[in-house]
Amino acid sequence: MLKPNGNYRNLKESYLFHHISQKVEAYRAAHPDLPLYRLGIGDVSRPLCGEAIKALHAAVDDQADTRTFRGYTPECGIPEFRQAVAGYYARRNVQPDPDEIFVSSGASDELGDILDLFDVSSSALITQPAYPAYIDASVMAGRKVSFLNAGPGNDFLPMPQADTEADLIYLCSPNNPPGAVYYREQLQDWVDYANSRGAVILFDAAYEAFIEEDLPHSIYETQGADRCAIEICSLSKTAGFTGTRLGYTVIPKSLEREGMNLNAMWVRNRTTKTNGISYILQKGGIAVFTDTGLKQIQENIRAYKENARVIMQALDAAGIRYWGGRNAPYVWMACPDGMKSWEYFDLLLNEAQVIGTPGAGFGECGEGFFRLSSFGNPEDTKIAAERIRKLAKGE
Numbered sequence: 001m002l003k004p005n006g007n008y009r010n011l012k013e014s015y016l017f018h019h020i021s022q023k024v025e026a027y028r029a030a031h032p033d034l035p036l037y038r039l040g041i042g043d044v045s046r047p048l049c050g051e052a053i054k055a056l057h058a059a060v061d062d063q064a065d066t067r068t069f070r071g072y073t074p075e076c077g078i079p080e081f082r083q084a085v086a087g088y089y090a091r092r093n094v095q096p097d098p099d100e101i102f103v104s105s106g107a108s109d110e111l112g113d114i115l116d117l118f119d120v121s122s123s124a125l126i127t128q129p130a131y132p133a134y135i136d137a138s139v140m141a142g143r144k145v146s147f148l149n150a151g152p153g154n155d156f157l158p159m160p161q162a163d164t165e166a167d168l169i170y171l172c173s174p175n176n177p178p179g180a181v182y183y184r185e186q187l188q189d190w191v192d193y194a195n196s197r198g199a200v201i202l203f204d205a206a207y208e209a210f211i212e213e214d215l216p217h218s219i220y221e222t223q224g225a226d227r228c229a230i231e232i233c234s235l236s237k238t239a240g241f242t243g244t245r246l247g248y249t250v251i252p253k254s255l256e257r258e259g260m261n262l263n264a265m266w267v268r269n270r271t272t273k274t275n276g277i278s279y280i281l282q283k284g285g286i287a288v289f290t291d292t293g294l295k296q297i298q299e300n301i302r303a304y305k306e307n308a309r310v311i312m313q314a315l316d317a318a319g320i321r322y323w324g325g326r327n328a329p330y331v332w333m334a335c336p337d338g339m340k341s342w343e344y345f346d347l348l349l350n351e352a353q354v355i356g357t358p359g360a361g362f363g364e365c366g367e368g369f370f371r372l373s374s375f376g377n378p379e380d381t382k383i384a385a386e387r388i389r390k391l392a393k394g395e
């Protein structure tokens with residue numbers, strides 16, 4: 001008799017963005033003439049860079065001609081794409097072999113799929129507040145999940161304690177939602193911890209391109225990470241590929257557990273469960289990693305960072321404490337006057353027509369905090385930031 005995957009019964013209702021849109025729609029229906037200012041989105045708003053667009057068009061043309069047409073591509077990535085990513089790492093003195101790089105449809109897909117490599121008895125340790133997909137993918141797979149809480153006391157960068165139990169460890173840096181970035185020494189401690197107990201770190205580097213200070217972009221900037229870490233990356237926020245879909249995952253060849261090689265296992269997984277990623281998209285990705293492409297994506301990132309600066313300036317002027325913003329596209333603020341995060345959401349919507357994301361939606365220890373995104377357009381961001389300031393000052 002067929003049985004559905006009962007683990008789905010253990011998923012918590014995922015109502016954050018649904019609940020936000022319900023509230024926003026109700027407000028809009030009641031106040032159709034008032035403009036709304038959105039600082040809630042995690043999606044990008046600027047188009048793909050010129051180099052990527054040129055390469056995507058050229059790749060479409062390749063598919064129109066028998067001489068250049070490409071059918072199936074190698075499942076783990078076309079060699080040129082894997083080399084381009086390896087070259088991107090080499091700029092930071094990390095030297096992965098192209099065979100250690102796997103193309104993907106984006107980080108979300110990989111964060112769930114990669115769990116195939118680990119027995120279901122391996123538990124997952126997740127730092128909270130967290131990107132919700134970490135928890136849900138582990139619960140769907142029937143894994144035990146435990147949490148390590150982040151908060152102002154650890155600058156939203158939790159570290160393992162002597163009694164921390166973990167098999168799989170999700171780390172995200174710069175993290176979403178608090179926008180905090182681990183120092184090199186902290187990442188080294190995590191790597192040493194993982195190696196000392198045979199754990200594996202799943203390192204989500206989706207926002208690495210936003211780092212501007214001297215902080216690690218990759219977990220492989222530490223010693224020994226090639227024996228305990230998988231890095232999951234995406235062109236979504238780096239290069240505006242949220243709707244185009246492309247990413248990559250690094251699995252070192254030296255990563256082994258119980259005599260099984262995780263890189264070889266992932267080759268086997270991809271060659272079984274995928275037939276590769278679109279040739280056209282990979283050509284677009286290769287163009288992102290050229291000198292010109294990298295310069296162009298930095299222009300987009302600079303524009304988002306200018307938005308973050310405007311938001312941080314307004315919070316400074318209002319005397320509101322916040323984290324992130326400097327090396328990440330998110331500013332994570334403490335709700336004024338000890339308000340709860342949904343209370344502040346309602347206040348901001350009703351009194352200032354500004355939409356943000358309540359911290360409680362990212363886990364219990366997100367309560368009392370609020371996420372503001374820098375991915376919106378500059379004019380709206382300026383107006384929204386000024387409204388947040390005025391509301392806090394009672395002007």
Ligand code: PLP
Pocket residue numbers: 042105106107108109131172175176204206233234235236242246247
């Ligand atoms: N990881 C984090 C921390 C994210 O915030 C997001 C998207 O918001 C993703 C991964 C997903 O990225 P992708 O678009 O590559 O699936």
